[in-house]
Amino acid sequence: MTRFEQHQEEAGSCAGCGVTLQTESQQKPGYIPEAAKSRTPVICQRCFRIKNYNEAATVTIDQNEFLKLLGGIAATDSLVIHIVDLFDFEGSLISGLQRFVGNNPVLLVVNKVDLLPKATNMNRLRNWVQKQAKAQGLRTVDVVLCSAKRNIGFDHVVEALERYRKGRDVYVVGATNVGKSTLINRLIRDYSDLDNELTTSRYPGTTLDEVRIPLDDGKAIIDMPGIVYPHRMTELVPKQVLQAILPEKILKPLVFQLNERQTLFFGSLARFDFVEGERQSFTIYLTDGLKVHRTKLERADELYAEHRGELLAPPSKAELDEMPAWTRHSLRVPRGSSNDVFISGLGWIQVNGTSGALIDIYVAKGVKVLLRDSLI
Structure with a gap:
C-alpha cells in the first residue's frame, strides 16, 4: 500500500475522488459495498464504475x-x-x-x-x-x-x-x-x-x-x-452528447464565406446569424462531431422547426427536451477589430473581416456568449 492509499484509508475517504466513504446509501456520495472495503486502493462505487465502465453516476x-x-x-x-x-x-x-x-x-x-x-x-x-x-x-x-x-x-x-x-x-x-x-x-x-x-x-x-x-x-x-x-455548454447537454462536443484531437477550422442575412446551425446546439455587414469570411473552431449547416436567415426558423434533432443534430429531439430553450445574444463587431464570437463549452467563430458586423447567436439560456480578441 502506498503512502497515498494509506492516508486515504486512514481518513476513511475514496482514493479516487476524495469523498468520505459510507455503506448506507447508494444514492449518496461515497457509497461502497461492504465487500469492496478490502480492496486496495479503496474507492467508492461511483469511481469504480467510472474507471471500469466509463459510467457516470448522478451524484x-x-x-x-x-x-x-x-x-x-x-x-x-x-x-x-x-x-x-x-x-x-x-x-x-x-x-x-x-x-x-x-x-x-x-x-x-x-x-x-x-x-x-x-x-x-x-x-x-x-x-x-x-x-x-x-x-x-x-x-x-x-x-x-x-x-x-x-x-x-x-x-x-x-x-x-x-x-x-x-x-x-x-x-x-x-x-x-x-x-x-x-x-x-x-x-x-x-x-x-x-x-x-x-x-x-x-x-x-x-x-x-x-x-x-x-x-x-x-x-x-x-x-x-x-x-x-452552469454557463458552460458542457454542463447543460445530456451526458451522451458530451463526446460530440468535447474535442479529442487537433481542431480542423471550417471557413465559410457569408453574405449578410445568412445563418449557420451547429447541430441543434447553437445558431449563428450574420444579420448585417459586408460579405466576409468566418472561421469555425468546433469539434468535427458537430455538423455545420448553412441556410438563408429567412428560412432559419422553418429549418430548425422541421429538422431539429434530426438533420440538425446532435442532440436528438428527446435530448433537446432536457435542455433550456434558446435565447438570443446580439453582438456588434466593431470595424477594424479582430474578434472571436465565443460560445462557452462549444467553441468559437473567428470574424476574419475588418468591416464590422452585426451577429445574433441563439443558444440554450444560461450559456455564456461573448465577443473577445481573436485567439488565433
Whole structure:
C-alpha cells in the first residue's frame, strides 16, 4: 500500500475522488459495498464504475460546498495552480479566484494547447492568455501552456511548480472537465514516488472532495473539487452528447464565406446569424462531431422547426427536451477589430473581416456568449 492509499484509508475517504466513504446509501456520495472495503486502493462505487465502465453516476456536490472548500485556501500558505481549458478559456477561468485564495501566488496552467493548429504562435498565445486573465481580475505569477494528455510542455509545469512552491503545499483548482485530474496524475508520476491515480472521466464533478497527495518533503498536492459553472455548454447537454462536443484531437477550422442575412446551425446546439455587414469570411473552431449547416436567415426558423434533432443534430429531439430553450445574444463587431464570437463549452467563430458586423447567436439560456480578441 502506498503512502497515498494509506492516508486515504486512514481518513476513511475514496482514493479516487476524495469523498468520505459510507455503506448506507447508494444514492449518496461515497457509497461502497461492504465487500469492496478490502480492496486496495479503496474507492467508492461511483469511481469504480467510472474507471471500469466509463459510467457516470448522478451524484453531485452542492455548489456552496465547492466554494466553502475553495475559500479555505486563503488561510493557508500555499501555491495555487489554476488549470483552465484553452478550448473553453472564458468559461473555465475562475474570475473571482483572487478573493478565495488571498495572497497566495497563482500559477495559471493553460491545458489542451494540443487542440490548436500546429502553426499557432505560442508566444502570441501566451500574451493573449495573460491579457485575458488580467482583464478578468486574476493576478498570476506565471502562465504555462501545456497538454497533460499529450505530454506537451509538462516539463515547464514541473519547473514552474518547483520555482514557485518554495516548500509549500500546492492547491490545484479549476472548473470541471478542464483536465485537472489528468494533470495531477502526471504530477504523481513525475513529481513523487506514488503509483495511485485519481479518477478521471468526461463527466463533470469527478472529484467530490479535496484529495491530498503526500509529497516526499511532508507537504502535499491537494486536488480540489471542480467548480461547476452552469454557463458552460458542457454542463447543460445530456451526458451522451458530451463526446460530440468535447474535442479529442487537433481542431480542423471550417471557413465559410457569408453574405449578410445568412445563418449557420451547429447541430441543434447553437445558431449563428450574420444579420448585417459586408460579405466576409468566418472561421469555425468546433469539434468535427458537430455538423455545420448553412441556410438563408429567412428560412432559419422553418429549418430548425422541421429538422431539429434530426438533420440538425446532435442532440436528438428527446435530448433537446432536457435542455433550456434558446435565447438570443446580439453582438456588434466593431470595424477594424479582430474578434472571436465565443460560445462557452462549444467553441468559437473567428470574424476574419475588418468591416464590422452585426451577429445574433441563439443558444440554450444560461450559456455564456461573448465577443473577445481573436485567439488565433
